[in-house]
Amino acid sequence: MKIRNLALAGAISLGAVGAGLALKSFLPQKFPVLHELEQPEKMLDMAAFPAIEVAFLRCGSVTWPEAVMVRGTSLLAPCQVGYSAVLIRHPKATFLYDTGLGGDIYLFLREQSLFFRSTLARFTFEQSLAGHLQRLGMRPSDLDFALISHLHWDHIAGVPDIPKVPLRIGRVEYEAAHLDRNDRRRQLLRGLLGENTVTLFECSGPAYEGFSSSLDLFGDGSIVLVPLPGHTAGNVGMFINRSNGSRLFLLGDAAHLAQNYLLPATPHALFWSRVTWNDEIARQTLLNLHHFSFRHPEVTLVPMHDAQLQEACMRVEQQAGADVR
Numbered sequence: 001m002k003i004r005n006l007a008l009a010g011a012i013s014l015g016a017v018g019a020g021l022a023l024k025s026f027l028p029q030k031f032p033v034l035h036e037l038e039q040p041e042k043m044l045d046m047a048a049f050p051a052i053e054v055a056f057l058r059c060g061s062v063t064w065p066e067a068v069m070v071r072g073t074s075l076l077a078p079c080q081v082g083y084s085a086v087l088i089r090h091p092k093a094t095f096l097y098d099t100g101l102g103g104d105i106y107l108f109l110r111e112q113s114l115f116f117r118s119t120l121a122r123f124t125f126e127q128s129l130a131g132h133l134q135r136l137g138m139r140p141s142d143l144d145f146a147l148i149s150h151l152h153w154d155h156i157a158g159v160p161d162i163p164k165v166p167l168r169i170g171r172v173e174y175e176a177a178h179l180d181r182n183d184r185r186r187q188l189l190r191g192l193l194g195e196n197t198v199t200l201f202e203c204s205g206p207a208y209e210g211f212s213s214s215l216d217l218f219g220d221g222s223i224v225l226v227p228l229p230g231h232t233a234g235n236v237g238m239f240i241n242r243s244n245g246s247r248l249f250l251l252g253d254a255a256h257l258a259q260n261y262l263l264p265a266t267p268h269a270l271f272w273s274r275v276t277w278n279d280e281i282a283r284q285t286l287l288n289l290h291h292f293s294f295r296h297p298e299v300t301l302v303p304m305h306d307a308q309l310q311e312a313c314m315r316v317e318q319q320a321g322a323d324v325r
């Protein structure tokens with residue numbers, strides 16, 4: 001009898017600890033945030049940069065509870081996660097940052113596990129990358145290249161819609177992805193990359209805006225890549241400095257939504273652990289982005305899954321285009 005009581009008490013307290021831990025996982029996080037301004041940085045002369053047009057091409061979306069994407073927020077509030085490519089028209093090249101979703105994406109995903117398809121690969125398909133290009137009166141051959149922020153399926157899933165368009169991928173990311181390994185995930189990645197030629201780049205230039213190194217893509221300071229590791233080993237962000245619109249900073253998946261770097265807060269631990277290559281490095285990158293956004297309110301930092309922010313950016317881009325016309 002005593003033993004049964006003891007077991008019951010143990011089970012109740014274990015249950016209470018479990019419930020406590022589960023509850024804690026939805027509470028806000030503590031990050032070591034410093035808000036003292038460091039020495040003022042040199043302001044860029046935006047008029048010296050070329051005019052660059054930017055369009056977010058949303059190919060799909062999914063709705064998750066906000067607390068899944070941003071720890072410590074509401075479990076009841078829905079938030080929309082987008083799957084997009086970004087079309088960038090620069091005087092020296094027309095290119096994509098990430099590729100959204102191709103028309104045959106479900107064919108590529110069908111070999112994946114049901115668990116994967118019903119969690120990380122669950123989305124509502126909206127418009128293929130090819131459909132977006134057609135709407136804009138473009139052919140894939142009008143693209144000079146597609147630059148990939150990192151090698152997760154949802155960032156290269158539009159590549160089959162742009163066969164023959166060269167891909168530019170960071171060397172760190174490409175080597176860390178181990179595409180030669182033979183598991184289901186690598187088969188999916190290899191299938192999506194298809195026969196497109198791949199050129200590897202390295203962010204081996206000087207530190208830029210507080211980030212450890214950089215690559216000035218056209219040598220004019222207008223498109224600058226910086227490493228934002230943690231989500232993957234080689235996730236790469238892209239600054240767009242231009243004379244015809246606000247300064248943009250595309251983040252790949254260093255943050256999933258703006259709230260991740262604004263608060264700062266990671267997604268919920270269950271989601272975060274599934275999608276994060278290195279917890280410590282990813283948190284440091286998130287913190288760097290938090291500080292950068294605080295120092296530079298004039299720059300719009302855009303995570304590649306923040307559907308709402310991308311819609312707001314598109315409204316501003318369309319208004320700017322209408323003002324020019």
Ligand SMILES: [Zn+2]
Binds near residue numbers: 152154155253304
């Ligand atoms: Zn992603």
